[in-house]
Amino acid sequence: MELRPGITKRSGWSFLSEKEKINRPKITRELLLRIGSYLKPYWKQMLLVVATILMSSVLSIMPAVLTGRIIDEGLIGRDLNLLVRLLLISLAVTLGANLIGVLESYLNTWIGQHITYDMRNSMYRHLQSMPHQFFTTNHPGEIITRMTSDISGVQQLITGTLTGILSNIITLGVSLVAMYQKNWILATISIIIVPFFTLPTKRVGKARWSLTREAQARNDEVNGILNETLSVSGQLLVKLFNREEAEITRYEVANHQMIRLNIRERMAGRWFRVILGTFASIGPMLIYLVGGLLIIRYGSDLSVGDITVLVALLSRMYSPVNSLMGIQVDWIRSMALFTRIFEYFDLPVDIASDQNAVVPHSAQGNINFSHVDFAYEPDRPILRDVSFSLESGKSIAIVGPSGSGKSTISNLIPRLYDVSKGSITFDGIDVRKLDLGWLRQNVAIVTQETYLFNGTIRDNLLYAKPMAMEDELVSACIKANIYDFISKQPIGFDTLVGNRGLKLSGGEKQRISIARALLKDPAVLIFDEATSSLDSISEQLIQKAIDPLISTRTSIIIAHRLSTILAADEILVMKEGRIAERGTHTDLLEAGGGYTELYETQFSGALEPRE
Structure with missing residues (x-):
């Protein structure tokens, strides 16, 4: 438990707030x-x-x-x-x-x-x-x-x-x-x-109890600073914003507080x-x-x-x-x-397989959202009355401004979160009634922030399917448009990717991520802003990998860039958590609504629909 700001550090139980005094652990x-x-x-x-x-x-x-x-x-x-x-x-x-x-x-x-x-x-x-x-x-x-x-x-x-x-x-x-x-x-x-x-003894025990709790809270704070600032992404941010001295000062202050409390605790x-x-x-x-x-x-x-x-x-x-x-x-x-x-x-496991969970023999990939509401916090709704269907083998694209609920839709399908209201079905069965392992095995998500483990390309690919054979790796990488790059490396699949894949470019990491997702052979493949942070050349390479995939399996493409979603069978336009428009690229342009505004803002007519 962390202390509230402004609590005076005195002896005995004065270290604890009134709430902490009420909730302090008892030896029962x-x-x-x-x-x-x-x-x-x-x-x-x-x-x-x-x-x-x-x-x-x-x-x-x-x-x-x-x-x-x-x-x-x-x-x-x-x-x-x-x-x-x-x-x-x-x-x-x-x-x-x-x-x-x-x-x-x-x-x-x-x-x-x-x-x-x-x-x-x-x-x-x-x-x-x-x-x-x-x-x-x-x-x-x-x-x-x-x-x-x-x-x-x-x-x-x-x-x-x-x-x-x-x-x-x-x-x-x-x-x-x-x-x-x-x-x-x-x-x-x-x-x-x-x-x-x-x-x-009794007074000493009480004083040491309170000191122990506060010292542990400070230890959590120190670990948090280390985790944030010594990670690859954190260090990059620190350096780019020239915050080294500020972070050193923040760490030294927290470390000093922890050491002081540790000394007081041990001297109690x-x-x-x-x-x-x-x-x-x-x-x-x-x-x-x-x-x-x-x-x-x-x-x-x-x-x-x-x-x-x-x-x-x-x-x-x-x-x-x-x-x-x-x-x-x-x-x-x-x-x-x-x-x-x-x-x-004692923290409850809110999302788990039901005791009578259904494990279907096969997966087709039919997805249906029926009047879905969702909120991370009760007073901040993210999705409002969202309904749509995605048939097996078809593709659907979801576009809209940041915060409109696009990524939330992708997170609800494999039950990273559960709906607040309504239902989501997978092949006609409510996802909450399906076996969680089976469901997630049949859904693959390629996210904007690709995470690779500090190992080889092979290690990262096999994370999706540990017993995959060499020909399966090659096939997945060819489909992901990354095999040419791998084959040119001196040791091929055994090339080290570095911490979080830093030895690879953003496009290379993203295509390895696509290959890894394909190794699962999922019924539903979701691309969540998969090209939003890449340069145009990398985006084109990934687009060449994505286009054949969405034509052969059930797919959801979530994007800011409209160039990545033109091949979808249907496009949903999200606005403030609702589906504001839906239809094909041509239909939406003719409607002259929000999608037309997004299109004209990005392309000004420079990009024509692909056949």
Whole structure:
């Protein structure tokens, strides 16, 4: 959650707005059960971890217990042989505890890595199922943060927090048992200070929670800046507008805020550790004082070794208590991370295949829009009562000014978005009832902004059909009017295209995009402003590729340039989300309406219709 502008940064919960205070995550039973569901598949490994922690904790206090005998029987009793044996036993026990600790560390790491592996896979699968609108409305930096650093932070809960709690509780319990076996009076006195350790914890936890949320929001902002300005398109814009220094300043400000918050978050609660350290030093003093009184004044049978053992065990006991206080703060931080992750997991998948989705045996490509309304936002309608039909094998062109709804029509057919009202049918079946994978397999869109992956031409073509044979690649490229170019390259289809295809010209990228679409062998082929950003020569080459295609398969051509749509069987003229005119090129010119105005503006009679 991001802070609202103007919120004053003070201590405690003042970091949060009133809305954030109301909606702040709570550690509930449901949340803990949900977290536990990720641990459940690894319960056997977790039991083994508990066993190693128990063995390690017992063995780790043995040297402290043996110290009493070393002092009393070995040193004071002047028994060299016993002293050597006790020292060797102490060394062996320490080595054993350390080896078990290595096994515990490995198991912790293994479990943590596998849980984050599961979560990343689940998150990636969930994000892949999100509608297109999710990616157009959410910041890419935030999405990447949830996928990477948030889920990576979960591993700390497994490898540090959970096992730390178990380890410290077991060590604390074993130490207490050993202390009471020595002397119940000194054991009781030594632990009376423990309650003071917990006093500042609640306030520190709240402050750190708020700092964690704000620091993560700043991290999202930094990732967003990096994603925008270090991408190919972003860098081009930065350079062309001479905005390097402005972007550096923007990044440095955001980075400074993130670092400052990270420091404050990590320092939250450190002040009360000073108090804890002071309290911890009082315990040994009390043992020496009371133990001395018991021996000197009351003739107790306590030995110097016993008092030394109690002091050593006390340090073993206070260390887990101190760690548990820190773990509580880390626990709160981990809960904040889990809450952020679950927020994404709980996002509804608005566009998906119905359970009883229809999977036709074949596709003809008959498209019908019936009284379709659509709006990205409720108060901003894009399409209003749009109705038209496109028969299999026919072509239709859609023209009109920017913002009239042309591209929206193409996005509705493969259900990148769903209609707000009305219906769209594909071969007589409502697209919402068709299997989504089948529908999108039979619709191909060539967009204005061609996206190529940073690989070879072959890699980008095979993205449409991974098992395509060489002759299929050649055939698609010939139809797309790009094979001559590919064949002239030293390594042909294995030529690298560069990041986003920057090693190729705009026309070459666009024709590869057309070939890639053809490899799908779609029933419906859509060209969405496919030539609007190209020079006249590239446009002519692409037009030579498009013209034969629209004469042989169901096609929709969306364009600003009327030169690209003259061969269509019918032309729709869009205006303010409605179909204002429709007909052939000749009919529309004779009508003398908006289409005639567009035509005369672009060509002034220089272009004649093609036969």
